[in-house]
Amino acid sequence: MNEKCLKNKEDVLNFLSKVLDNIENFYTLPNKFFERRKETIVDMKTVLEKLDLPNFPDSSDWGYQIAATGRGIYLNLGNYRSENYISRYNLLSLIGTDLTIDEYAAMHDISSTIVRKHINFGRLPYAYKAGSSWMIPEFSQPIRTEKLPGWFCVNNLREDMIFGNIILKNNNWITIENVKRNNDNKKEFTIQVHSGIYGVESNVEGKIEHILTVENMNKFIIFLLSEPHISYHSNDMGLGAWLYQRD
Structure with a gap:
């Protein structure tokens, strides 16, 4: 069906x-x-x-x-x-349920060290900081592709957030596009910062692109995940794909 x-x-x-x-x-x-x-x-x-x-x-x-x-x-x-x-x-x-690092590790039969490594490399995009601790939704899976399948939304900032030359404002939404290689054969990521409602550009200039190296990409993901006013949203998947995902 x-x-x-x-x-x-x-x-x-x-x-x-x-x-x-x-x-x-x-x-x-x-x-x-x-x-x-x-x-x-x-x-x-x-x-x-x-x-x-x-x-x-x-x-x-x-x-x-x-x-x-x-x-x-x-x-x-x-x-x-x-x-x-x-x-x-x-x-x-x-x-x-949201789990601590140790609880998530126990559920997935992996070490807490591996879970922390996933977080440090931005591979658990639903993880978030609660005070000084990280919390992870129990159904979250490490991202294994080099394109993050979803988007980040910025809401209720008191002031703009800045990461290098990337400026984030209220109601921005951020997508991370496919990796590519530069002239030195090093991986780079394209970050797109959009304005307006998700999926609807506010005008022809409603999208700004930035290029990040792998190292800066990891730092940028942690920067986004650590900010309580920025939330991650993934694209829906079918129930079958969700059910039979494996660690």
Whole structure:
């Protein structure tokens, strides 16, 4: 069943039931991280059974979608003929628990040193600082590609933030594009600072690009993650991709 073609409550519940029925065929080894994902899907199904959802005819562009990020899973209502994110509305969110470094390490069966290394290199973009300690959403996964699959939003700054020649203002949103190599064959990242609503440029000059080396890129990610007025948002993924991600 296509996640983007769910037209009523029965479709949504049947989709979740099929996912749960097939889980054991894909993952038979004990894994705390995987078990928590299954529990969250069961919780969503339980909540949905108590809700009233309108029905949409098959001819309608509107429908329901189950999506996921590193923070949790979501039931969205949207017009899926449009690629414009503004046509999607969140109806239900089940967000995971935030963990300390040691708790996250225990859940993933890795050392706390490795978790700190992921944070220091900006590979756990949902991690955030609470006082002097780092907290990590339990469903967050280390980013293994060289393009960060999401964006940062800047809100409620008392004054502009500056990193080198990068100036961040309220309502900016920041994306990190694919890595490329310079004339010296060294990796560089393109940072794009946008103004206005996410996905909608305020004008033709609403995007400013900056080039960062790998070293400065890592420092920039930590700079963003350490600021409470800057939040990370990832692109939605399908429930299957979220469920079967592996460490």
